Amino acid sequence: MPKPPVTPLSVLDLSPVSAGQTPGEALRSTLNLAAAAEASGYSRYWLAEHHLNTGVAGSAPHILAGLVASATQTIRVGTAATLLGNYRPLQIAESIGTLAAVFPDRVDLGFGRSGPPKSPSEPAPGVVPAAEAVSDRVVDGLLVPAPRPIFGAVLPRKFRLQGELLGRFPGDTDNFENDIQDIIGFFTGEYRTKHGEEVTATPALGQAPQFWVHGSTAGPSARLAGKLGLPFGANYHVAPAGVLDSVAEYRAHFQPSAALREPQVIVSADVLVAPEERQAQRLARGYAQWVHGIRSGQGAIPYPSPEDALELSLDADARDLVKDRLDTRLVGDPHQVSEGLRTLQRATGAQELLITTITHDPADRQNSYQLLAEVWGL
Numbered sequence: 476m477p478k479p480p481v482t483p484l485s486v487l488d489l490s491p492v493s494a495g496q497t498p499g500e501a502l503r504s505t506l507n508l509a510a511a512a513e514a515s516g517y518s519r520y521w522l523a524e525h526h527l528n529t530g531v532a533g534s535a536p537h538i539l540a541g542l543v544a545s546a547t548q549t550i551r552v553g554t555a556a557t558l559l560g561n562y563r564p565l566q567i568a569e570s571i572g573t574l575a576a577v578f579p580d581r582v583d584l585g586f587g588r589s590g591p592p593k594s595p596s597e598p599a600p601g602v603v604p605a606a607e608a609v610s611d612r613v614v615d616g617l618l619v620p621a622p623r624p625i626f627g628a629v630l631p632r633k634f635r636l637q638g639e640l641l642g643r644f645p646g647d648t649d650n651f652e653n654d655i656q657d658i659i660g661f662f663t664g665e666y667r668t669k670h671g672e673e674v675t676a677t678p679a680l681g682q683a684p685q686f687w688v689h690g691s692t693a694g695p696s697a698r699l700a701g702k703l704g705l706p707f708g709a710n711y712h713v714a715p716a717g718v719l720d721s722v723a724e725y726r727a728h729f730q731p732s733a734a735l736r737e738p739q740v741i742v743s744a745d746v747l748v749a750p751e752e753r754q755a756q757r758l759a760r761g762y763a764q765w766v767h768g769i770r771s772g773q774g775a776i777p778y779p780s781p782e783d784a785l786e787l788s789l790d791a792d793a794r795d796l797v798k799d800r801l802d803t804r805l806v807g808d809p810h811q812v813s814e815g816l817r818t819l820q821r822a823t824g825a826q827e828l829l830i831t832t833i834t835h836d837p838a839d840r841q842n843s844y845q846l847l848a849e850v851w852g853l
Contacts, residue, residue, distance in 0.1 A: 485519035487831040490533035494777040498532040504837040506546045513550040516853030521555035530775035537570040544578045553583025556689040560590040568661035572679025582684040590648040617822035620799035622716035631772025692717040693724035704732025706739035715803040743829040745804040748843040752807045760784035766797045780835045809850035
């Protein structure tokens with residue numbers, strides 16, 4: 476009897492900067508990892524977009540995607556996600572269209588809705604508000620933690636400064652659907668100005684990538700992905716509390732399209748694999764401090780070494796802020812992590828899993844992906 480098909484695994488890379496490492500070294504580590512991931516059988520190599528973080532070099536995903544595509548041969552390359560409010564639709568179409576023209580049938584474009592809220596009291600898209608009386612729960616073996624209060628009612632200064640520098644304004648995420656439609660229209664040739672004029676966006680025209688919508692909650696992004704008949708990326712690694720609800724919302728609103736006849740879901744997971752569990756737990760040190768920098772609004776710190784992490788203790792409140800991320804990170808030997816990922820796939824019904832791994836030493840990160848690929852059967 477033939478074996479059932481293996482669930483594809485893909486890579487999400489933030490290009491983390493380790494303590495003592497330069498951004499250039501971090502970006503070169505991304506290129507090395509991409510080549511290794513392709514050799515190990517991963518399906519996609521996606522790049523995130525983060526700004527003003529000393530511990531993350533992945534702030535220009537369209538440029539970096541071109542470098543990754545040049546450093547590889549067959550693996551699909553893309554963004555997870557391009558934050559639409561940071562660009563004009565034509566800029567995105569031309570940038571990604573350039574990649575798709577040079578690397579046909581290899582480029583993915585993920586749409587993200589993150590941005591400033593309309594008012595200081597409204598949480599930004601993707602930001603989990605303070606939790607009400609909700610407890611952790613286990614669904615089909617999968618831990619779904621209670622949502623954590625992130626940032627509070629007012630965005631931290633870093634995010635407000637970021638918005639100012641990128642030309643964001645309160646409520647600009649309301650343009651999300653129109654921006655997606657415009658971008659797709661540039662690729663298909665169906666875009667029209669408000670006066671009905673045709674526009675040719677060279678080199679995007681006729682070079683459409685595979686489009687994705689990414690979301691963290693059962694909100695507008697999940698519903699829009701379903702409405703447009705596009706594949707959906709659910710963020711278990713960023714906001715594990717909302718993964719099941721976001722996937723269910725997407726499927727409930729799905730309408731078949733020319734691109735997709737049935738719902739297609741990829742779910743992200745934070746993973747760290749080593750030959751032995753004890754070694755994996757040692758390499759996992761520093762993750763709490765790194766995530767706390769993000770969750771507190773200060774920004775990701777350069778990722779500390781396992782030894783230095785022991786000196787960077789967090790108090791009880793800080794630990795509670797990142798508890799959901801710590802509890803849902805899959806750390807262990809290859810078989811332990813593989814079992815955790817199979818639980819995630821079963822509980823969410825995902826057709827694909829998106830793996831993100833961060834360690835101090837790039838060699839340990841690359842080894843983690845290789846060990847996982849071998850036990851998974853890629």
